[in-house]
Amino acid sequence: MGEILFWIGFGALAYAYLGYPLLLGLLAPLLGRTFQEGEATPAVSLVVAAHNEAAVIAEKIENALALDYPADRLQLIIVSDASTDGTDEIVSNCGDPRVALIRQEPQGGKSAALNRGVSGAVGDILVFSDANSMFSPGALCALARRFADPRVGAVSGVLQYGADSAHTGEGLYWRYEQVVKGLESRTGRLLGANGAIFAIRRELFPTLHPLDVNDFRIPYQALLAGRAVVLAQDADAHEQTAPTVGGEMARKVRIMARALPMFFSLLPRTIWAGRPLVAWQLISHKILRETQAVFFLAMLVGAAWSAVAGGGIGHWLLGIQVLGYGIGTAGWASRRLRRLPPVKVATYVTMIAVTSIWAMVRWLSGRNRPTWQRTERTG
Numbered sequence: 001m002g003e004i005l006f007w008i009g010f011g012a013l014a015y016a017y018l019g020y021p022l023l024l025g026l027l028a029p030l031l032g033r034t035f036q037e038g039e040a041t042p043a044v045s046l047v048v049a050a051h052n053e054a055a056v057i058a059e060k061i062e063n064a065l066a067l068d069y070p071a072d073r074l075q076l077i078i079v080s081d082a083s084t085d086g087t088d089e090i091v092s093n094c095g096d097p098r099v100a101l102i103r104q105e106p107q108g109g110k111s112a113a114l115n116r117g118v119s120g121a122v123g124d125i126l127v128f129s130d131a132n133s134m135f136s137p138g139a140l141c142a143l144a145r146r147f148a149d150p151r152v153g154a155v156s157g158v159l160q161y162g163a164d165s166a167h168t169g170e171g172l173y174w175r176y177e178q179v180v181k182g183l184e185s186r187t188g189r190l191l192g193a194n195g196a197i198f199a200i201r202r203e204l205f206p207t208l209h210p211l212d213v214n215d216f217r218i219p220y221q222a223l224l225a226g227r228a229v230v231l232a233q234d235a236d237a238h239e240q241t242a243p244t245v246g247g248e249m250a251r252k253v254r255i256m257a258r259a260l261p262m263f264f265s266l267l268p269r270t271i272w273a274g275r276p277l278v279a280w281q282l283i284s285h286k287i288l289r290e291t292q293a294v295f296f297l298a299m300l301v302g303a304a305w306s307a308v309a310g311g312g313i314g315h316w317l318l319g320i321q322v323l324g325y326g327i328g329t330a331g332w333a334s335r336r337l338r339r340l341p342p343v344k345v346a347t348y349v350t351m352i353a354v355t356s357i358w359a360m361v362r363w364l365s366g367r368n369r370p371t372w373q374r375t376e377r378t379g
Helices: 002-031 057-065 087-092 110-119 139-146 163-168 170-186 214-224 245-272 276-290 292-308 312-333 341-364
Strands: 044-050 074-081 099-104 125-129 152-161 198-201 228-239
Touching: 002 170, 002 276, 002 292, 002 312, 044 057, 044 110, 044 139, 057 074, 057 087, 074 087, 074 110, 087 099, 099 110, 110 214, 125 139, 125 214, 139 152, 139 198, 139 228, 152 170, 152 214, 170 228, 170 276, 198 214, 214 228, 214 245, 214 276, 245 276, 245 341, 276 292, 292 312, 292 341, 312 341
Parallel strands: 044 074, 044 125, 074 099, 152 228
Antiparallel strands: 125 198, 152 198
């Protein structure tokens, strides 16, 4: 029974991380669609929710206004979520009529801030970004070109992480995710977007629940409406991750704990909307990963059970896991060790295992809250 439990956990994780991409790769040529691109420059409203971002908000404004996009077609909306560090004053003093400041008081969280920002938007296309995410000059044009095809409802750009992210393995995982997203995009069914840079037609924007993960929920509305969601590889933004593994873990825990109930609520709606392929993708790409705490624990408990029962393979299965988590913990404590590829991978797997368990506990204990604190960053 212990070995069966182990292999159930292992099989679920193997399918989520390897089986699903392989199936998607086989199906992509059959389900693939070609989308038109054009030199369209629709009116765009760039919405940024900010809480105590005085350190970067001036750079964000300068970056947005310098983009290679017609000046009379661009609006920048900064929603200050009860900032107390001078963010509002910096935005107010920028002196450009294209920049609008909306203050949210008291602090209501990112979803509420985005709802308020969209209420003041005038553009046909809504673009969302973070205060510390800087667009490449042609990124906005690259997003806009995809909307020349009326079948396209939402577009995600690509985020390039800073060098420090490689120390935790985030860079490696990010490259893997880009492959999966590229396969999904070929079918027009990209699940979720990158919160640093994505866009949607204004008429498709859903009113966000306070605990929604916005960069998933917003583009997912386009899929529910039967529109395509695609990836624009040439629309890129740049930012730094949290400088420590602990800081990155805390960020992931907040996101995963809020994503779990959202995914479970969206699944029946997706089925009822007659989107079976999207439902399959939601289960395979998101729900299995967000519940991976169960599978990590199944592997560990199953191996220990088998080892205690005297199964020879159980000792090996348990030993490999203990060794892997031990190496990951050592890498967690030492940045120098994390530079070694095997340690980097072990550290990231350990971080994901601990993070998923922590997030599930947070969700089940009812500790989710809509407000957020800015994560300390490198750079």
